[in-house]
Amino acid sequence: GLLWAPCAGPILGLLLTGAALQGANLATSLLLLAYAGGAATSLAVALLLGGKVFAAMKRSLGAGEWLRKGLGAAMLAGVAAIAMGWDTGILARLSTASTAGLEQVLVGRLAGGAATPEGAMQAQDHPGGAMMAAAGAMSAPALPVQGQLPPLSGAVQWLNSPPLSAEALKGKVVLVDFWTYSCINCLRSLSYVKAWAEKYRDQGLVVIGVHAPEFAFERDVGNVTKAVKDLGIDYPVAIDNDYRIWRAFDNQYWPAHYFADAQGRIRYHHFGEGEYAESERVIQQLLREAGNAQVTGGLIQAEAQGVQQAADMNEVRSPETYVGYQRSENFVPQASLAPDTVAAYDVPAQLALNDWGLRGQWKVGAESARSTAPGGALVYRFHARDLHLVLGPGVDGKPVRFKVLIDGQAPGADHGVDVAPDGSGQVTEQRLYQLVRQAGDVAEHTFSIEFLEPGVRAYAFTFG
CATH class of the missing domain: 3.40.30.10 (Glutaredoxin)
Structure with missing residues (x-):
């Protein structure tokens, strides 16, 4: 933020995410102040230098007409560069060249020789x-x-x-x-x-x-x-x-x-x-x-x-997906979600990749969804070798039987360790259940799990 760069937008997103996770404290406040200082300084420098350059150009040209023509020609050249795709190549070579060295020097001095701070990508x-x-x-x-x-x-x-x-x-x-x-x-x-x-x-x-x-x-x-x-x-x-x-x-x-x-x-x-x-x-x-x-x-x-067993990351095209409304994404139809209320749900006939929904009677809470009647089901259109679902039985702790289908059929050889080839299984404790492991080539499928008794809680889908 202090150096400012074309990637300042993602940096701000990272800082705001950190502030949301850690809460208001001295560290997050100083980071945001540093970002604001960098933005203000960069804009102020651009404004002052731009004004001086503009004034100098007007004096040297002696007429605003030539200046306007020159700016117009530059804009047309920029449009042509974007249309031809030249801009991306130039930016890829130049966008970080001016700040990378400064950044490394600054980090080295502030950290006193410590390791360069790492984020998720560097991990x-x-x-x-x-x-x-x-x-x-x-x-x-x-x-x-x-x-x-x-x-x-x-x-x-x-x-x-x-x-x-x-x-x-x-x-x-x-x-x-x-x-x-x-x-x-x-x-x-x-x-x-x-x-x-x-x-x-x-x-x-x-x-x-x-x-x-x-x-x-x-x-x-x-x-x-x-x-x-x-x-x-x-x-x-x-x-x-x-x-x-x-x-x-x-x-x-x-x-x-x-x-x-x-x-x-x-x-x-x-x-x-x-x-x-x-x-x-x-x-x-x-x-x-x-x-x-x-x-x-x-x-x-x-x-x-x-x-x-290690995931086949080359085939994972479905993200971790939370069932509770607090962090859920790609739920369809979104308008039908009724937080903290018992409601009847249905799933559209056609699902796009990573769309998911509920069928039957459910109460969707912030962290999980609980089926309130027999026959409650979850449906997910996924692409990965493995599909897992974090589940727990009802408050009485009694096992809840379920039936898994892949594209409407029993999984057969593609069943997970917690599912029989005919798709049957039981939720006996609160943990992660492996429901699908594709034995052959990995492809996109529609997964469904129907619970034969009420009370089960569903928390999150994960893939591998």
Whole structure:
């Protein structure tokens, strides 16, 4: 914002999103003030210089007529450039050239040598990853210090361990994994985190899972305890229902991995799935820095099955979709949505890709939708190998039977792990259910799930 650039619009969107997520505080206020200062300064400079240039041109030309003709010719040239597509090529080469160097210098000075701040896009293509891949294990690059490991106090309960503190962990390499048990991205990265914990436990690595809930049912300690057992997690898990550890890290992602050295300094982080090889090399490097000369080499090959199997991202064209009205998108017909009211719904005969709707009697709340009569159904037009749906039984906890169809037919070989080939299944607990896994070529289909008893709650669709 202070430097100003043609991409100032997305920057403002990012700042506003951060302010909405974090609330009004000093950091967000200063960021917005910096943005406003950059905008005002840039516009003021443009106005002053433009006025002087215009006045000078008028004096030198001696007549406004020639000036108007020149501006008209320039505008026509611009129209021709846009029509021919020349403008995009020029902007692609020049739009960031004038600010990139200044930005890097400014970040370097303000951060005092710390790592360049990263967003979601950089998490997918981390510059350190390219450096590590190029350098190899023989000459790993130095990892910058990104700050001190924040306090781990504030958890409402710890599983598999007494409460741990950042101070008590000095001398150990620490991996902090923010996750929640119905998050498909967390589940798919979990097989790697578990493998690292097992491989490097006796070499000085401590893995801590920080369970920060997304949905209300994930605040139930009993639900989390059962999920930890079912998933085979044996390392310490802090239940962060009040998000105190989440805020201490200033975290915004599931999953998020933070790597701290034996001195209690964060040296690397990664948001989302992927880059597992790079993350494991970081663990090995930090263990060597801690004085362990016998660090096990090589990289683990996680054998993930079922829901935890890696997504086929080349085929995923459907986004995570929330059923509750607070964050729902692409619901059709939108005009029929009746928040917090029992209403009868129907689905249009034709759905475009990623359109979805309800059939039967439902009460749509902010976080989820609850069926209030037998025969309630959800329908989604999707394109992905896997389709998942976060579901929970009624308040009485009794199982709710369902029937899944793909393009009106039983799924057969394309059934998910929670569905039989004939499409039958049951909602027995509050968790993520895999309902479709296409066995052959991935294509666009219409998915439907009908619940034979009332009371089920539906939270979110995810794809893989």
